[in-house]
Amino acid sequence: KFSGQTNIHLSKNFFLTNKAREKSNTFINLREVLNRFKLPAGEYIIVPSTFEPNKNGDFCLRVFSEKNANSTVIDDEIEGNFDETEISEDDIEPSFKKLFGQLAGNVSVFLVISYWHRGEWVKE
Secondary structure (H helix, E strand, O other): OOOOOOOOOOOHHHHHHOOOOOOOOOOOOOOOOOOOOOOOOOOOOOOOOOOOOOOOOOOOOOOOOOOOOOOOOOOOOOOOOOOOOOOOHHHOOHHHHHHHHHHHOOOOOOOOOEEEEOOEEEEO
16 A cells, blocks of 8 residues: 555554564563564565653664665654653662663673764764
């Protein structure tokens, strides 16, 4: 129906009447979710999401193809109204610290040198 078209608003009805071809196995609150899918040739819509509603997030997609493949980036600005809450290390539950340690390894200092935000790398 939408083959070859871009800049189309997909309504709630589209997602209710079209089954996802693939999706994340587990939908959990992690900083990274990695999935690999082998899909037949065709056109696909990738819908990124965050674990919690109204939270900003960044999304990285790598596509490997045996033949040349066309892709289109649709990087529309999506606004959300939410308040950011600052927390101290004392506010972090021990169980979360333990889980973070299991996933990130033995990290005592976390330094962000650069990050991807709204379509560009930001250096701090």
